[in-house]
Amino acid sequence: MTKQIAVLVGSHSKTSFNQIVAKHLQAIAPESIQLNFVEIADLPLYDRDLDENSPTQYVRFRQQIAAADGILFISPEHNGSVPAVLKNAVDIGSRPSGESLWIGKPSGVVTVTATDGAGVTASLKALVTAHYVNTKLLPNVAQVAGIFGGVFNAQGEIAAEEVKANLQKFIKEFAEFV
Numbered sequence: 001m002t003k004q005i006a007v008l009v010g011s012h013s014k015t016s017f018n019q020i021v022a023k024h025l026q027a028i029a030p031e032s033i034q035l036n037f038v039e040i041a042d043l044p045l046y047d048r049d050l051d052e053n054s055p056t057q058y059v060r061f062r063q064q065i066a067a068a069d070g071i072l073f074i075s076p077e078h079n080g081s082v083p084a085v086l087k088n089a090v091d092i093g094s095r096p097s098g099e100s101l102w103i104g105k106p107s108g109v110v111t112v113t114a115t116d117g118a119g120v121t122a123s124l125k126a127l128v129t130a131h132y133v134n135t136k137l138l139p140n141v142a143q144v145a146g147i148f149g150g151v152f153n154a155q156g157e158i159a160a161e162e163v164k165a166n167l168q169k170f171i172k173e174f175a176e177f178v
Helices: 017-028 056-067 084-093 120-132 147-151 161-177
Strands: 003-009 033-037 070-075 106-112 136-144
Touching: 003 017, 003 056, 017 033, 017 070, 017 106, 017 161, 056 084, 070 120, 070 161, 084 120, 106 120, 106 161, 120 136, 136 161
Parallel strands: 003 033, 003 070, 070 106, 106 136
Antiparallel strands: none
């Protein structure tokens, strides 16, 4: 049986390297998992006053997370943390209080950054957040660093063989983990 994985990408720019990495992972994922992109850019900021009469975006998002067998967070680093859009999605999925959809779901983290620092700070923040909402967290993080240093080619594909190998290893470990 193929496990359904909700993929939350913290960058929705038309030129997002995070989207490229996410699509690459989707293409190379083992047959045991299917990566399904979940829209998070349209989610209104979390407001507990909306829990009783949730906007349709909250309802759709919560249904997709509830139906998922696992979660894959793919994030750039914004000012030493994960982007607000990703944190907002985590908040919406963890509310209302006592009804968190994250509890026990296997999860993994991928960071994609411009610098050679590999999004260490974003990785740590994402790991802490995933741990805090009680996901079952894969301890290994896939980090794609130095994106302007030849990691991608002019066609917007991953060109660096080392990066491809690391992502292949990560997605295989994640599939086994799920």
